[in-house]
Every structure is written in structure tokens, then in C-alpha cells.
Amino acid sequence: MAFLAKMKAATNTPAQKPDHHHHQAIPSEVALRVKALESLLVEKGLVDPAALDALIDTYENKVGPRNGARVVARAWVDPAYKERLLINATAAIAELGYTGMQGEHMVVVENTPKVHNLVVCTLCSCYPWPVLGLPPVWYKSAPYRSRAVIDPRGVLREFGLQLAEDVEVRVWDSTSEVRFLVLPERPAGSEQLSEEALAALVTRNAMIGVAKVTLPQPGGHS
Amino acid sequence: MNGVHDMGGMHGLGPIQAENEEPVFPERWEGRAFALTLAMAAWRKWTLDGSRHQRELIPSAEYLRMSYYEKWIAGLVELLVKSGLVTSTELERGKAVLDSPKAAPPLTADKVLPVLAHGRPASRDVSVLPRFRVGQRVRTRNMHPTGHTRLPRYARDKLGTIDRDRGVFVFPDTNAHSLDEKPQHVYSVRFGASELWGEQGAPQDAVYIDIWDDYLEPA
Numbered sequence: 001m002a003f004l005a006k007m008k009a010a011t012n013t014p015a016q017k018p019d020h021h022h023h024q025a026i027p028s029e030v031a032l033r034v035k036a037l038e039s040l041l042v043e044k045g046l047v048d049p050a051a052l053d054a055l056i057d058t059y060e061n062k063v064g065p066r067n068g069a070r071v072v073a074r075a076w077v078d079p080a081y082k083e084r085l086l087i088n089a090t091a092a093i094a095e096l097g098y099t100g101m102q103g104e105h106m107v108v109v110e111n112t113p114k115v116h117n118l119v120v121c122t123l124c125s126c127y128p129w130p131v132l133g134l135p136p137v138w139y140k141s142a143p144y145r146s147r148a149v150i151d152p153r154g155v156l157r158e159f160g161l162q163l164a165e166d167v168e169v170r171v172w173d174s175t176s177e178v179r180f181l182v183l184p185e186r187p188a189g190s191e192q193l194s195e196e197a198l199a200a201l202v203t204r205n206a207m208i209g210v211a212k213v214t215l216p217q218p219g220g221h222s
Numbered sequence: 223m224n225g226v227h228d229m230g231g232m233h234g235l236g237p238i239q240a241e242n243e244e245p246v247f248p249e250r251w252e253g254r255a256f257a258l259t260l261a262m263a264a265w266r267k268w269t270l271d272g273s274r275h276q277r278e279l280i281p282s283a284e285y286l287r288m289s290y291y292e293k294w295i296a297g298l299v300e301l302l303v304k305s306g307l308v309t310s311t312e313l314e315r316g317k318a319v320l321d322s323p324k325a326a327p328p329l330t331a332d333k334v335l336p337v338l339a340h341g342r343p344a345s346r347d348v349s350v351l352p353r354f355r356v357g358q359r360v361r362t363r364n365m366h367p368t369g370h371t372r373l374p375r376y377a378r379d380k381l382g383t384i385d386r387d388r389g390v391f392v393f394p395d396t397n398a399h400s401l402d403e404k405p406q407h408v409y410s411v412r413f414g415a416s417e418l419w420g421e422q423g424a425p426q427d428a429v430y431i432d433i434w435d436d437y438l439e440p441a
Contacts, residue, residue, distance in 0.1 A: 030292055031251035036316045045324040050331035052257035060246045100341035122230030122374050134246055140290050142235040149429050150231040150419055169427040175372045176408050176432030177344035
């Protein structure tokens with residue numbers, strides 16, 4: 001089992017920081033091993049390399065947080081849609097064409113002036129792929145997974161969000177195949193904006209619950 | 223199993239390093255590792271619960287040291303051998319054994335979008351009676367199985383209230399080990415932060431956890 005042993009040993013190189021990425025000029029040990037594994041699986045006819053390209057292209061270029069932002073903006077402008085979304089999120093999200101892998105069982109939780117929702121997966125990295133794409137590194141990493149449930153207010157402060165004491169924080173731990181999307185509050189002063197302009201304001205972090213949606217500051221560059 | 227993957231409530235795991243503009247796959251091999259894992263899952267030789275459990279079996283010190291997709295690849299390699307799709311000799315040599323028949327991949331490029339769009343629901347359309355009802359007080363079991371489970375340690379032997387009945391789903395504790403799917407109700411259970419964390423929890427806050435029927439007892 002030398003290859004297996006090496007596969008594990010490859011992770012012991014000091015250059016690999018836990019759950020953090022950096023860019024190396026020379027292919028890393030793990031990059032070479034993944035390449036070798038792919039070659040073997042292709043040689044055996046177990047995988048189609050074009051399918052791998054298509055999978056990567058899907059999550060790099062097609063499926064991402066813009067999908068979720070469209071769901072949120074629709075809910076802000078269309079009260080009947082919002083009602084459907086809160087009752088049966090999977091079906092309502094499918095109305096906009098977003099379905100499938102890691103979004104088979106969707107639940108949307110609504111932020112209000114008195115309730116703030118935050119999503120985590122303490123046991124692994126569960127995340128609603130069809131509406132948010134693949135999770136960012138911080139969401140999958142030990143510091144967030146460990147702290148979000150025990151110290152959500154501290155975590156939110158680190159993301160720049162200070163909540164009043166009278167706001168109830170609800171943390172959703174994604175232990176089952178249910179996937180959560182936060183419906184953020186529509187920002188004050190956005191009444192004149194079109195659905196499309198509203199969608200452009202909605203960030204990935206707001207749909208995880210570590211941020212609020214804000215209007216760009218006049219003269220600012222966000 | 224009481225592994226380090228079950229890290230809800232732990233201290234000392236460092237600061238959150240939030241990047242906003244990182245690429246989906248910061249390094250090319252990570253995309254390949256992701257895609258290989260999905261493409262091989264299409265053989266249906268293991269369940270999603272089984273692949274999660276395989277990653278949980280990575281020894282704790284290594285689990286914490288490895289980057290995310292390194293864990294995926296380490297888990298995949300073990301599953302390939304266990305399932306017989308690849309032999310350890312082939313992995314060692316990086317070459318297929320001569321005269322081994324060439325397979326036809328179940329996930330071809332043209333099937334990627336439809337397969338992703340369809341997903342793989344974990345709900346089951348079978349009639350199972352719920353043991354609990356919305357609004358009922360419940361206690362999670364004090365259980366420490368050595369196999370796969372989705373009841374986090376921080377939520378064991380705790381009092382909560384059933385908030386929603388999510389319907390009937392396969393049971394990870396058996397499904398991960400390719401045993402019975404044991405379909406049963408999953409409930410969204412509300413736990414007060416003070417119940418979970420004592421003085422460290424803000425009394426107005428709560429954690430909602432999806433909990434299978436078998437993890438619960440009447441309070």
C-alpha cells in the first residue's frame with residue numbers, strides 16, 4: 001500500500017498549512033498524487049476526463065452565489081414568491097431554475113429586525129450548492145465550524161457585524177441533508193431599485209448569515 | 223464516532239481567515255480532486271454518508287493538518303480500494319493491472335448537468351409514524367457510537383423543543399455502513415443556547431439542529 005501511505009504522508013509536508021491555501025510554482029506533492037490518481041482512473045475507464053472538466057466548469061463558472069442573490073431579490077419584490085419560499089423553499093427555488101445536488105431539500109430562514117440567522121456545518125461542510133455554489137475555505141475550516149455554535153456573536157463581530165442584545169441569534173447546524181439559505185433583510189433606502197439591482201447588492205456572506213446587505217456608500221467603491 | 227471532525231463548541235482552533243475574493247478552486251488539483259470524488263460517487267458503490275464517514279476516519283492529528291480537498295482525496299482512495307474498483311497494487315504502481323477489463327464511466331460529460339440538476343434526494347416516500355410532534359419537549363440521547371452519526375457531541379443529552387417535522391429521510395448511522403436505510407422522521411429541534419452552553423450561551427439565542435427520530439427520547 002505504498003501509494004496509500006504516500007498519499008497520507010504527502011499531507012505532512014510543512015508547506016501545507018491546515019485549511020489554507022497558497023500558491024506554489026512547483027506542483028505540490030498532493031497535486032502530483034491527484035494527477036496520478038486521475039490518470040489511473042481514466043486508464044481503467046472509471047472516469048471520463050471530459051466529465052471532470054464539466055464538473056469543474058459548472059462550479060467555477062455557472063453555479064454560484066449569483067443564483068441565491070436572484071432568489072433573495074425575487075423574495076424582496078414579490079410577496080407571494082417570498083411566502084412560497086418560506087413554506088417550500090425547494091420548490092420556490094426551482095421556479096428560478098436552481099435545483100439538484102446539495103440543494104435537494106432546501107429551507108430558507110428569514111432575518112428580521114429581531115431575528116438573525118447564521119448557517120454552519122459543524123460536522124463537515126454542508127452548504128447549499130445550487131444557490132451558493134461551493135463553500136469558501138473559511139466556511140469549511142475548523143475555526144468557523146467550532147465557534148459558530150458556541151460563540152455566534154463573537155464570530156459575527158469578527159465579520160464586522162455587531163448585533164443588539166435584543167436580537168435573537170439562531171444558528172442552523174446543517175446536520176441532515178437539509179440545506180439552509182438565509183433571506184437577509186432588504187436594506188432601507190432600496191425602495192426604488194429594480195429586482196436586478198437588488199440582486200447585485202446581495203452577497204454570499206449575507207446568505208450564510210455573517211453579513212447584512214447594505215447599500216453602497218455614496219462616494220465609496222463597494 | 224467521537225472524532226475531531228465533530229468540532230462544534232471546541233476552543234483553540236485558531237482565528238477565522240475570511241477571504242472574500244478567493245477563486246472556487248485556488249489550486250488546479252483541488253478542482254480535479256473535487257471532480258474525481260463526484261465522478262466516482264456516480265458508481266454508487268458507497269453512499270454520501272459512507273464517504274463522510276471515510277473522511278471522519280482520518281486520524282485526528284492528520285485531519286486537522288490536512289487541507290480540505292486533501293481529506294477528500296484521502297477518503298476517496300480508501301473507498302476505491304474497499305469497494306474493489308481499484309486494487310492496492312494498482313494504486314501502488316499508478317497503472318492498471320494488465321488484462322483488467324476497461325470499464326465504461328457512469329458519469330460522462332453529457333450527463334453532468336442533468337445529474338447535478340437532479341441531485342440525489344435523501345428523503346424517502348414511505349409511511350413511517352413520527353414518534354414526536356411539533357412543540358413537544360425532547361431530550362437527545364446520551365450516545366457515543368463508534369461508527370458514523372450526525373448527532374454532534376455538543377447536542378447529546380440536551381433538552382430541546384421540536385420546531386418542525388422535516389419528513390422521512392435515510393438514517394446516516396446505518397446508511398453510512400451500507401446497512402439498512404432505516405428511513406425515519408427528521409425534526410428541526412430548537413435548543414436554547416443556555417441549555418447547550420450554560421453561562422457561555424446568550425439566553426436569547428438558540429441553535430437549531432436537524433435530528434433523527436432515533437436520536438431522541440421524550441423529555
